[in-house]
Amino acid sequence: MKHIYRPLVGAVVACLALAGCASGTPTPSSTSGGSANPASPVTLTFQALYDQPAAIAACQQIVDSWNQANPNIQVQIVSAGWDSINDKLTTEFNGGTAPDIIHNDAASMVSFANDGFLADLTNVMSDSMKQDIGDGLLQTVTVNGKIVSYPTEVQSYMVFANTQLLQADGITIPTGQSMTWDQLEQIAQAATNNGVYGLGWGLKSPTATFMTLAPQFGGTFFSGTGTSATINIGDGELAIPNLVDKMAYQDKSILPVTLTQSGSDAMAAFYAGQVAMTIQGSYQAASIPTNAPDGFQWTVLPPLAGSAGAMQVADPQTLSISASSQHVQESAQFIEYFMQAQNLEAVNEADALIPATASARSAMATKLGTTNHWDVILASGDDFVSAPFLFADNYASWKDTVATPAFQQFLAQQIDSAGLAKQLTDGWNSLQ
Numbered sequence: 001m002k003h004i005y006r007p008l009v010g011a012v013v014a015c016l017a018l019a020g021c022a023s024g025t026p027t028p029s030s031t032s033g034g035s036a037n038p039a040s041p042v043t044l045t046f047q048a049l050y051d052q053p054a055a056i057a058a059c060q061q062i063v064d065s066w067n068q069a070n071p072n073i074q075v076q077i078v079s080a081g082w083d084s085i086n087d088k089l090t091t092e093f094n095g096g097t098a099p100d101i102i103h104n105d106a107a108s109m110v111s112f113a114n115d116g117f118l119a120d121l122t123n124v125m126s127d128s129m130k131q132d133i134g135d136g137l138l139q140t141v142t143v144n145g146k147i148v149s150y151p152t153e154v155q156s157y158m159v160f161a162n163t164q165l166l167q168a169d170g171i172t173i174p175t176g177q178s179m180t181w182d183q184l185e186q187i188a189q190a191a192t193n194n195g196v197y198g199l200g201w202g203l204k205s206p207t208a209t210f211m212t213l214a215p216q217f218g219g220t221f222f223s224g225t226g227t228s229a230t231i232n233i234g235d236g237e238l239a240i241p242n243l244v245d246k247m248a249y250q251d252k253s254i255l256p257v258t259l260t261q262s263g264s265d266a267m268a269a270f271y272a273g274q275v276a277m278t279i280q281g282s283y284q285a286a287s288i289p290t291n292a293p294d295g296f297q298w299t300v301l302p303p304l305a306g307s308a309g310a311m312q313v314a315d316p317q318t319l320s321i322s323a324s325s326q327h328v329q330e331s332a333q334f335i336e337y338f339m340q341a342q343n344l345e346a347v348n349e350a351d352a353l354i355p356a357t358a359s360a361r362s363a364m365a366t367k368l369g370t371t372n373h374w375d376v377i378l379a380s381g382d383d384f385v386s387a388p389f390l391f392a393d394n395y396a397s398w399k400d401t402v403a404t405p406a407f408q409q410f411l412a413q414q415i416d417s418a419g420l421a422k423q424l425t426d427g428w429n430s431l432q
Helices: 053-069 085-095 106-114 127-133 135-140 163-168 181-191 207-217 235-249 256-260 263-271 284-291 328-338 341-351 358-368 371-383 395-411 417-431
Strands: 042-048 073-079 101-105 149-154 157-162 197-200 275-281 298-300 317-321
Touching: 042 053, 042 328, 053 073, 053 328, 053 341, 073 328, 085 101, 085 106, 101 106, 101 328, 106 149, 106 317, 127 135, 127 149, 135 149, 149 328, 149 341, 157 163, 157 207, 157 284, 157 371, 163 181, 163 275, 181 197, 181 235, 181 275, 197 263, 207 235, 207 395, 235 256, 235 395, 235 417, 256 263, 263 275, 263 284, 284 371, 298 371, 317 328, 328 341, 341 358, 358 371, 395 417
Parallel strands: 042 073, 042 101, 197 275
Antiparallel strands: 101 317, 149 317, 157 275, 157 298
16 A cells, blocks of 8 residues: 555656557567567556656666567556546546556555456466465455456565664564564563653554554454445454553553654654654665664564464555556566566665565565565565455445544544444444
């Protein structure tokens, strides 16, 4: 969910009409990235949403490299911004002006897939690519049994720690493949003293965070898909909200103001030494070296794991192909070139995100090593899963109008967990 990772900017640029569309059926060629030879030259439009300078440059480099090697399949970038992109796509799809290749996030593309606007890639995506992506992430781009997108970039939630503060309190910094939430609570308690809180957690918009981490305790929130999705609020769904409540109001180890702040705003307390740890999107690993005070010593703790494991729900950035495209095969050839390990690594490194393929994660781990603790962050990429709420009709409306206000009231102790469960359930049912 790129628009959740960090503030995004950029004006939406008007869609360019398809250029160079050839009549007849192109001759499919290998998706290995080598030269492709359709029956006649074509130009593919690629609506890209990259907004960070390094990511824009990385994307352009991939396109330039492809265009040089494939003179009969030229790719033309159509720049756009994340703001109002779904409204823009709705207009494009309904007006018959959608680009061949579409950059977005998985959850946003579900409704477009349900409306028949996306090409079925089930038999177009190569078997090697499916294996490289893996079942967990592949499920996030599978709608009604059809693969509709290639996942490209993902974020996870990680615990960032001020090593000086932890060491000053005699706390052993955890290592290993994962650490438990009980360990996090214990460390936060031990680090809370002398005006310092153990944890700062920006939960101004808590829904995505709680739902992303819920699988670690068996939480799914929904069963079924589409209009038949039903809500389930039980111990698994309430586990992390209840833990936050305990840490904030019983242990008093969470800096209270951070519960009303965005994740980015909560970083100020981390840099100031007011909190020893903070839970943030993994992309913060790229921001800390630039934004932290001189001499600031920090680390990334092992991925959090609950009673069910270290799973986190993924809503990856994706590349899809318009169902109205006359060049689905050629578009897939380019996307699979874009997804080659060195290319996907370059884009994710520029965006400070986690590649969606095992080969690109391996390439990124080899290139970056332990720099800014990316070895720990990349390890979390093995535990991404899909979740029913990504495919539940009315989820977006429920999230904004029901779930977020209810979670905020719970975090402010205006309702208890039973009241939270009731509001979440009744609110969902009222939308059906």
